Amino acid sequence: xxxxxxxxxxxxxxxxxxxxxxxxxxxxxxREIALPFRRDGVHVIGFPGCFPNDYADDMMRRLCTHPxxxxxxxxxxxCESFDRSGLxxxxxxxxxxxxxxxxxxxxxTARAIAEGQAWIEATLKDLRExxxxxxxxxxxxxxxxxxxxxxxxxxxxxxxxxxxxxLLIADGGAGIFEETGELIGCEHYMADRAVTPALxxxxxxxxxxxxxxxxxxxxxxxxxxxxxxxxxxxxEKSMGAYAKSGSSPISGLLKPGDRPPAGGLYxxxxxxxxxxxxxxxxxxxxxxxxxxxACGAQVVLFSTGRGSVVGSAxxxxxxxxxxxxxxxxxxxxxxVDAGRILDGEASLDEVGREIYDLIQAxxxxxxxxxxxxxxxxFILTYKSFEPIGPSCLPLAS
Amino acid sequence: MDELDTRLLLISPDDxxxxxxxxxxxxxxxxxxxxxxxxxMHAGYGHKIAVRPIxxxxxxxxxxxxxxxxxxxxxxxxxxxxxxxxxxxxxxYTIDGENAYLKQRRAD
Numbered sequence: 001x002x003x004x005x006x007x008x009x010x011x012x013x014x015x016x017x018x019x020x021x022x023x024x025x026x027x028x029x030x031r032e033i034a035l036p037f038r039r040d041g042v043h044v045i046g047f048p049g050c051f052p053n054d055y056a057d058d059m060m061r062r063l064c065t066h067p068x069x070x071x072x073x074x075x076x077x078x079c080e081s082f083d084r085s086g087l088x089x090x091x092x093x094x095x096x097x098x099x100x101x102x103x104x105x106x107x108x109t110a111r112a113i114a115e116g117q118a119w120i121e122a123t124l125k126d127l128r129e130x131x132x133x134x135x136x137x138x139x140x141x142x143x144x145x146x147x148x149x150x151x152x153x154x155x156x157x158x159x160x161x162x163x164x165x166x167l168l169i170a171d172g173g174a175g176i177f178e179e180t181g182e183l184i185g186c187e188h189y190m191a192d193r194a195v196t197p198a199l200x201x202x203x204x205x206x207x208x209x210x211x212x213x214x215x216x217x218x219x220x221x222x223x224x225x226x227x228x229x230x231x232x233x234x235x236e237k238s239m240g241a242y243a244k245s246g247s248s249p250i251s252g253l254l255k256p257g258d259r260p261p262a263g264g265l266y267x268x269x270x271x272x273x274x275x276x277x278x279x280x281x282x283x284x285x286x287x288x289x290x291x292x293x294a295c296g297a298q299v300v301l302f303s304t305g306r307g308s309v310v311g312s313a314x315x316x317x318x319x320x321x322x323x324x325x326x327x328x329x330x331x332x333x334x335x336v337d338a339g340r341i342l343d344g345e346a347s348l349d350e351v352g353r354e355i356y357d358l359i360q361a362x363x364x365x366x367x368x369x370x371x372x373x374x375x376x377x378f379i380l381t382y383k384s385f386e387p388i389g390p391s392c393l394p395l396a397s
Numbered sequence: 398m399d400e401l402d403t404r405l406l407l408i409s410p411d412d413x414x415x416x417x418x419x420x421x422x423x424x425x426x427x428x429x430x431x432x433x434x435x436x437x438m439h440a441g442y443g444h445k446i447a448v449r450p451i452x453x454x455x456x457x458x459x460x461x462x463x464x465x466x467x468x469x470x471x472x473x474x475x476x477x478x479x480x481x482x483x484x485x486x487x488x489x490y491t492i493d494g495e496n497a498y499l500k501q502r503r504a505d
Binding site: 150151152154155184185186189211214215227229230232233234235236239240243305323342344 | 406408416417418441442443444445457459460462463464465477478479482483484485486487
């Protein structure tokens with residue numbers, strides 16, 4: 001693979017410019033700035049809230065300095081509370097080109113759009129000169145998520161992605177799996193795979209927290225589409241989702257934005273700490289993808305049975321389709337046809353190897369289906385977290 | 398399980414349900430062990446069929462792991478879904494006629 005070397009030593013497989021709105025009121029201007037460049041690797045991200053939030057602040061800093069990001073254009077209305085100068089300084093300190101347009105200061109919508117577009121045009125030229133260096137699989141962080149699941153997800157795509165994770169981790173890469181609310185019922189199986197007893201306790205605690213959170217919300221993370229697809233309970237959905245993790249030992253527990261300190265398998269705890277305050281732990285799949293990317297994932301594996309079409313800003317999303325009928329109906333959106341396993345046409349190992357090879361092909365610049373279709377979904381909302389404790393990353397020192 | 402219809406997938410030998418690999422219509426027979434069982438209703442692939450009797454309150458096992466418990470007695474060959482099993486953790490929310498979540502709320 002070839003990567004773009006960043007000042008912190010990490011390497012990106014894309015060289016994206018993010019246009020980041022710092023409040024919903026600046027979203028339109030950000031979208032207009034990016035629009036002419038939407039096929040040139042210019043992606044819109046942002047935070048809609050007007051009120052301060054440490055999690056959102058941290059997420060934006062990590063996303064704007066993600067290894068796949070080569071530069072950042074920040075768009076502020078002017079009166080929102082987001083720490084725009086702190087974010088700008090953070091991006092500049094990473095040696096990335098960065099620019100801040102404050103709509104109220106530059107004189108309104110049209111002027112802010114013109115200023116932003118001029119900056120993007122100049123920066124795109126500079127970024128074309130970014131040298132690419134050799135990059136190994138051991139420099140990859142890969143996230144996994146499942147969305148629009150049905151009963152085939154846990155039989156084909158998820159275990160095949162688990163096989164791909166086993167190959168990645170054996171070669172020194174890092175893999176992150178997540179959504180502890182969809183791992184309810186699996187906590188003791190996961191705890192048995194933790195590299196230390198203290199990490200095992202943390203895993204059981206974080207799944208318990210997810211259970212309490214969803215209980216307060218009134219129902220589990222299982223939707224009508226899941227039930228139509230043959231899933232009955234959160235435990236059943238969990239066991240299918242759990243298969244994504246493969247069979248490697250679990251090296252650590254992360255919260256959104258925490259980076260894996262080395263290769264290995266990590267669980268991402270995305271359920272906020274404290275009393276439920278801001279609604280659902282993640283309002284949709286895209287928020288989970290954004291959190292995996294904030295943890296440094298340069299690629300995300302996304303399994304779907306019912307047929308999700310999403311991609312993401314910043315990092316390519318590889319769609320692994322679990323259901324053979326869905327694949328036939330939506331082949332243009334799907335990178336891998338794991339439904340062949342159900343039909344008996346391919347083994348889990350074969351599809352796992354295919355996914356692992358595809359991760360590397362995408363790392364060499366190959367486009368995923370969602371990239372080719374222009375998908376750049378992104379969402380960030382309010383959350384709050386306590387920092388992880390030392391027992392969460394026992395191998396870090 | 399000595400003999401199992403090729404349309405059924407037993408994920409773990411400990412499981413008391415098997416997963417359909419194909420759509421099966423009501424009335425079609427599935428071989429489970431020594432006998433054939435006619436399906437009471439249409440069931441799509443990915444859905445579950447009991448391969449052992451499961452008494453009300455007994456744990457339903459898939460992947461060799463508990464995925465909930467039976468809310469009524471389930472016979473071999475029966476379709477197993479939200480009408481005859483429930484979560485042991487948090488209720489399932491669905492919006493179709495078989496609204497397990499609301500039914501459970503009303504029952505509480």
